Amino acid sequence: MMKIDKDKLILGAAGPVLALVSAFLLTAVVLLATGVDPIEPIRLMIENASYEDVQVLIINQTGTYYLAALAVAIGFRMNLFNIGVDGQYRLAAMLSAVVGAAVTLPGPLHILLIVLVAMCVGAFWSGIAGILKAKRGVSEVVSTIMLNAIATALIAWLLLPKNLGVQPEGSNDLTTGDIAESGWFPAVSMGDSGEIYGFTFVAFALGILYWFILNRTRFGFDLRATGASESAAQASGVDAKKMILTSMLISGAVAGLAGMPTLLGDTHTYSLSFPVGVGFTGITIALLGRNHPVGIFFAALLISFLDKASASLDQYGYAKEIATIMKGLIVIAVVVSYELVRRYGIRRQQQKVGEELAAGGAMKTEKEVAA
Amino acid sequence: MRRITRIATVGVASAALALSATACGGKKSTDTGSSDSTKAGTTAAIAYDIGGRGDQSFNDAAYAGLEKAEKDLGVKGAEAEPTEGESDADKVQRLTELARKGNNPVIGVGFAYAPAIKKVAAKFPKTTFGIIDDTSVTGPNVANMVFNEEQGSYLAGVAAAKASKSGKVGFIGGVEVPLIKKFEAGYVQGVKDTNPKAEVLTQYLSQPPNFEGFAKPDLGKAAAQGQIAKGADVVYAAAGLAGSGAIEAASTSGKWAIGVDSDQYNQEGLAKFKEKILTSVTKDVSDAVYNLIKSVKDGKAQTGEIRYGLDKDGVGLADSNPEYKKMAELIAAVDKAKADIIAGKIKVKTAP
Numbered sequence: 001m002m003k004i005d006k007d008k009l010i011l012g013a014a015g016p017v018l019a020l021v022s023a024f025l026l027t028a029v030v031l032l033a034t035g036v037d038p039i040e041p042i043r044l045m046i047e048n049a050s051y052e053d054v055q056v057l058i059i060n061q062t063g064t065y066y067l068a069a070l071a072v073a074i075g076f077r078m079n080l081f082n083i084g085v086d087g088q089y090r091l092a093a094m095l096s097a098v099v100g101a102a103v104t105l106p107g108p109l110h111i112l113l114i115v116l117v118a119m120c121v122g123a124f125w126s127g128i129a130g131i132l133k134a135k136r137g138v139s140e141v142v143s144t145i146m147l148n149a150i151a152t153a154l155i156a157w158l159l160l161p162k163n164l165g166v167q168p169e170g171s172n173d174l175t176t177g178d179i180a181e182s183g184w185f186p187a188v189s190m191g192d193s194g195e196i197y198g199f200t201f202v203a204f205a206l207g208i209l210y211w212f213i214l215n216r217t218r219f220g221f222d223l224r225a226t227g228a229s230e231s232a233a234q235a236s237g238v239d240a241k242k243m244i245l246t247s248m249l250i251s252g253a254v255a256g257l258a259g260m261p262t263l264l265g266d267t268h269t270y271s272l273s274f275p276v277g278v279g280f281t282g283i284t285i286a287l288l289g290r291n292h293p294v295g296i297f298f299a300a301l302l303i304s305f306l307d308k309a310s311a312s313l314d315q316y317g318y319a320k321e322i323a324t325i326m327k328g329l330i331v332i333a334v335v336v337s338y339e340l341v342r343r344y345g346i347r348r349q350q351q352k353v354g355e356e357l358a359a360g361g362a363m364k365t366e367k368e369v370a371a
Numbered sequence: 372m373r374r375i376t377r378i379a380t381v382g383v384a385s386a387a388l389a390l391s392a393t394a395c396g397g398k399k400s401t402d403t404g405s406s407d408s409t410k411a412g413t414t415a416a417i418a419y420d421i422g423g424r425g426d427q428s429f430n431d432a433a434y435a436g437l438e439k440a441e442k443d444l445g446v447k448g449a450e451a452e453p454t455e456g457e458s459d460a461d462k463v464q465r466l467t468e469l470a471r472k473g474n475n476p477v478i479g480v481g482f483a484y485a486p487a488i489k490k491v492a493a494k495f496p497k498t499t500f501g502i503i504d505d506t507s508v509t510g511p512n513v514a515n516m517v518f519n520e521e522q523g524s525y526l527a528g529v530a531a532a533k534a535s536k537s538g539k540v541g542f543i544g545g546v547e548v549p550l551i552k553k554f555e556a557g558y559v560q561g562v563k564d565t566n567p568k569a570e571v572l573t574q575y576l577s578q579p580p581n582f583e584g585f586a587k588p589d590l591g592k593a594a595a596q597g598q599i600a601k602g603a604d605v606v607y608a609a610a611g612l613a614g615s616g617a618i619e620a621a622s623t624s625g626k627w628a629i630g631v632d633s634d635q636y637n638q639e640g641l642a643k644f645k646e647k648i649l650t651s652v653t654k655d656v657s658d659a660v661y662n663l664i665k666s667v668k669d670g671k672a673q674t675g676e677i678r679y680g681l682d683k684d685g686v687g688l689a690d691s692n693p694e695y696k697k698m699a700e701l702i703a704a705v706d707k708a709k710a711d712i713i714a715g716k717i718k719v720k721t722a723p
Binding site: 170276314 | 550
């Protein structure tokens, strides 16, 4: 038993490691080809990341990315591609900010209300895709992409001052009004370096919950089974359609949470400059982290590192898009290397089984001979 | 056994994260070089808006101001670009880093910097912070540089109505945000006041938070082609870099284009199409940036709201196109409108 686990672990780690190494090498090649020193930008990034305030940024970003990637991963485990995490995240952040700004409640209740609204909105938005998939067989890839675009338009409309938006005096920004201080999530202060959003820790706690539900509950088993083979799961008594809808709802609810670290910890309002694209980065991270809570954590940390450590590269005369190139290469490398490792794993397994069979067969012949 | 180990891994990972900041920290990115750069003389820094340098428009105008200050005043310039989809925290970090390195003033290009400047300005009372297009953050060390874009756009409307033969003119807004609506409001009013029968076709390229409408020339091109197909023969694009696509489309079909922010007739990137750039609504961001840097260098740092309108030539219409200079009637109408606005006889709306 233990030996097989070790094999699995090595094979599991081989994919990401292979991907990262080749992505870094390819980046170096790209940099060389464009006549840029390939080592210096990376050294600068590592140096940047050793500063405390940049670390705080990285950790906060990791929390946000972690939630987005969990949302994607839940879908992935079910063989559902929830491309709509970004739309769900934005709509949830916006509407929960509106609700949060509209009411004043005692601290924990206020936060709880905002979080619940965010989860419900996220679930509602992904649920549309879920129902379409379950009832009509509409590909969730198509419907969630469409829903992203619809969310963009809907938010833009809702954010108009004549609807839910507020244009602060003298500002050219549109916001949803400020959430009262009772709705701010307590943060860990790091002194001058900023503060770590408290919700970041909630994000990681959710990672544990995700692992537990997926691996230690009947529901998690059903979900994974349906993901592996819908017809087989159905034959063994799982209501596959219900599973599709449920997992889309959960995925959307978690996507809704992705906006919470920023909303509850920093901006306390949804404005035109609220971060976008988090959901798409989440897809990269879920892929890179192989849908495993620990894997996703390290993947989120890596991508946050690339984001934040590269932010000031341009002040040293290097294009910060180097990090973007690197991220793109990582995604390609991940897909390729995982497939390579998978094939290698299968071949190895076949070999092993073959050997065992051969050994077994040999034993049998011996027995026959003895008989 | 296995179960415990796995749970432990997750737990340890989360805990390690919490500790990592304290454990390996101590120094801040903002510590380095703070002392020597202050000694070296005045340095000014600008932090760009989405699109960054090279947008042929808003950010480039800010850079032009910095460049001029470098040449004329001998100050050293620092620049920082945003990352797409970043949060306020990233902006705070960027401004803090620029301020801690001893740059003074530190200028945030664009209203998106307002929340960040609010936080950082309080921490650095001796540094002057400039923000363009926003007056919502105030402080003793904050200079709010704002423009009457609607006034410049009004003049563009007058020019468009005069230059149009079909009676249809187009307006292309980059992203549907309040700022761009100011451009639209002034333009439409200018057109209607000049020719009440004229029709204005209005189109926005994207909705926030999708800011592609400021960045993608192909969007501007397609929109302009659409308006021209509907009969518009003057197209005014207030769309940052995306506007260059609109200029291209108008120029290739022999229609007039009106540029924005900088005098786009003189821009190298658009030299191929410049004959058909009737005029540009200039927004003198470069001058505003230069003035602020100069005021800090002279020890009389600007603070509070600094409004640039038609009266101070902070906004206006460019006349570099020789074809434009030949249109005497048009120029007369524009000059009259300008005088009326300055005199307060015409009030230009700021929202459509």
